[in-house]
Amino acid sequence: MIDLKEKNTEASSSQAFTPTKQDKFASDKEANARKLLSIMLAAIVAFVGIFCIIISRRNRTIEAQQKIAAIQSSTPSEAVNTVPPSPSATNTHSQNVVNGGTIDNPVTITIDEANWNLIIVNSGYRIPVEYEPDLVYVCSSQEQLDRKVAAHYEAMYNAALKDGVTLTPCSGYRSYETQERNFNRKVEFFEGQGFTAQEAKMKAATIVAPPGSSEHNLGYAMDIVCVDEWFEDTAEFKWLTENAADYGFIMRYPKDKQDITKVIYEPWHWRYVGVELAKELKDSGLVLEEYMGVA
Numbered sequence: 001m002i003d004l005k006e007k008n009t010e011a012s013s014s015q016a017f018t019p020t021k022q023d024k025f026a027s028d029k030e031a032n033a034r035k036l037l038s039i040m041l042a043a044i045v046a047f048v049g050i051f052c053i054i055i056s057r058r059n060r061t062i063e064a065q066q067k068i069a070a071i072q073s074s075t076p077s078e079a080v081n082t083v084p085p086s087p088s089a090t091n092t093h094s095q096n097v098v099n100g101g102t103i104d105n106p107v108t109i110t111i112d113e114a115n116w117n118l119i120i121v122n123s124g125y126r127i128p129v130e131y132e133p134d135l136v137y138v139c140s141s142q143e144q145l146d147r148k149v150a151a152h153y154e155a156m157y158n159a160a161l162k163d164g165v166t167l168t169p170c171s172g173y174r175s176y177e178t179q180e181r182n183f184n185r186k187v188e189f190f191e192g193q194g195f196t197a198q199e200a201k202m203k204a205a206t207i208v209a210p211p212g213s214s215e216h217n218l219g220y221a222m223d224i225v226c227v228d229e230w231f232e233d234t235a236e237f238k239w240l241t242e243n244a245a246d247y248g249f250i251m252r253y254p255k256d257k258q259d260i261t262k263v264i265y266e267p268w269h270w271r272y273v274g275v276e277l278a279k280e281l282k283d284s285g286l287v288l289e290e291y292m293g294v295a
């Protein structure tokens with residue numbers, strides 16, 4: 001019985017399915033078409049996916065930059081006094097302290113090429129208008145740093161990459177003119193709010209560094225912020241906190257030293273000072289102003 005049934009089934013199925021040459025050709029063609037269609041669909045899906053990832057990364061970068069701009073425009077960051085550097089990065093705190101640098105009467109510092117890594121700038125102490133750093137692009141990005149700093153940034157970038165952390169360069173060098181434009185815009189904003197010219201200038205300086213007074217004008221600092229969340233909560237920040245000093249970088253404006261730096265807490269802003277000094281500052285907890293004796 002069983003044999004018979006199987007035989008019948010076999011017979012009926014072979015009867016129902018005796019493809020002609022044309023049928024076979026048609027079904028092969030159909031299969032190929034289906035295959036081609038699925039490949040095309042997969043390619044479209046992959047393309048759309050990659051496109052979305054690129055756009056979302058780009059948006060996150062823009063958002064992060066906007067976040068920083070928002071933070072900087074909502075919190076005062078007044079700059080103080082500063083000083084040109086001393087030769088050694090070792091413990092000689094007796095810097096050439098220049099007195100009297102104010103926002104109204106800033107001192108133009110001399111760029112001491114021998115001790116370039118120790119230069120401090122702020123609204124009272126500014127680099128010369130005509131100063132032009134030797135700039136290079138870093139890590140195949142659109143951002144530039146002073147050539148002397150760039151190599152150190154790239155070394156740090158590559159070391160972090162090995163640990164699975166990407167220290168995306170978001171804002172490096174800024175020209176004197178860009179800084180001036182940003183600053184003047186802020187002054188105009190406050191004048192529009194009804195402040196006198198002097199008041200507007202003072203208020204603007206707490207938010208945007210006057211031209212020549214930003215570490216970005218020197219090409220010594222990089223804002224590393226290409227993330228969506230608060231930078232302090234990121235793997236990038238954790239890595240930098242643990243390792244940046246080994247590459248000569250310091251977090252220039254720590255949270256607990258705002259009264260000394262007169263600049264808001266900026267966990268994304270990393271400045272090159274050299275390995276020796278970076279380690280010393282990290283170990284001692286001092287900021288550059290304290291180290292230089294101008295706090």
Ligand SMILES: [Zn+2]
Nearest residue numbers: 221222223269
């Ligand atoms: Zn910065």
